Amino acid sequence: MNVAQRVAVVTGGGAGIGSALVARLAREGARVVVADLDTDSARAVSEGVNADHPGSTVSAGADVSDTEQIQQLIDLAESAFGPVDLYFANAGIAGALGLDAGEQDWDRSIDVNLRAHIRAARLLVPRWLERGEGYFVSTASAAGLLTQIGSATYAVTKHAAVAFAEWLSVTYGDRGVRVSCLCPMGVNTRLLSSGEDSGDALGRAATRAVTSAGDVLEPAEVADAVLAALEDECFLVLPHEDVREMHRQKGSDYDR
Ligand code: NAD
Numbered sequence: 268m269n270v271a272q273r274v275a276v277v278t279g280g281g282a283g284i285g286s287a288l289v290a291r292l293a294r295e296g297a298r299v300v301v302a303d304l305d306t307d308s309a310r311a312v313s314e315g316v317n318a319d320h321p322g323s324t325v326s327a328g329a330d331v332s333d334t335e336q337i338q339q340l341i342d343l344a345e346s347a348f349g350p351v352d353l354y355f356a357n358a359g360i361a362g363a364l365g366l367d368a369g370e371q372d373w374d375r376s377i378d379v380n381l382r383a384h385i386r387a388a389r390l391l392v393p394r395w396l397e398r399g400e401g402y403f404v405s406t407a408s409a410a411g412l413l414t415q416i417g418s419a420t421y422a423v424t425k426h427a428a429v430a431f432a433e434w435l436s437v438t439y440g441d442r443g444v445r446v447s448c449l450c451p452m453g454v455n456t457r458l459l460s461s462g463e464d465s466g467d468a469l470g471r472a473a474t475r476a477v478t479s480a481g482d483v484l485e486p487a488e489v490a491d492a493v494l495a496a497l498e499d500e501c502f503l504v505l506p507h508e509d510v511r512e513m514h515r516q517k518g519s520d521y522d523r
Contacts, residue, residue: 268402268497271296274348276340278331279358281308283456287486288355290316291494293323298348301326302340331358331383338390354391356384357406361461362420364469373420380424384431392444400443405432409452409510417473436502447496452507453483482507
């Protein structure tokens, strides 16, 4: 898909990978709703991008754990720019770490890292089936493909996010609904440093497992990989060469 003139919603757009996606999409001529739990960050990203690409974005505070708030993002996109062509389910949290994670920790991680994707798909896919096209981009993680030391809630919800994206793709792909699933390893964002900063041994081990496994990419490099995948309509987006290599060694189908 060529994103020029297309309408996109990016959740978690106020920081890290999401803000890089917003900047890259606007550069390519897309119109973007920048959504984040942190309303001020979303506004700051939107204003910064609009300075270079006037009128290309609007911002909104939104918690993706609430269906109503996702619906409001879709409505905002529609009133500002037109029907949503691309939805980036990118907001994510590292979550609690080990077996001491409580019920509420699990609920929050499942809500933000998995059910938010399901909520958005339930709202958008029926419209896209009517229109015959739409693009769902799920930010999962390499931790959703290869389990590594670190957060239990993260590993489990990211595996489930990969499974949901794949299910969407095999179920609706032949009716115009495109799906890509982004699975990076380490990316230089607040989420990555939060493990090291947590003071928790498992958190530090998680960050070190990722950073010692290979390169830590900048968010803009990840956004470039996503945009290339959108053009090729490629399902799995693995910006890290070492993760691709692991899959080659496993003989995995994911090497595409
Ligand atoms: P980040 O912390 O820089 O950005 C995440 C953004 O999501 C923040 O602005 C935060 O406010 C927002 N957010 C959190 N909960 C939200 C909610 N309930 N509703 C709306 N917004 C919410 O982190 P990032 O690294 O840019 O993370 C983006 C995505 O990339 C996440 O899904 C993360 O799991 C994934 N990821 C990150 C890495 C990495 O190494 N940084 C690796 C693999 C996957």
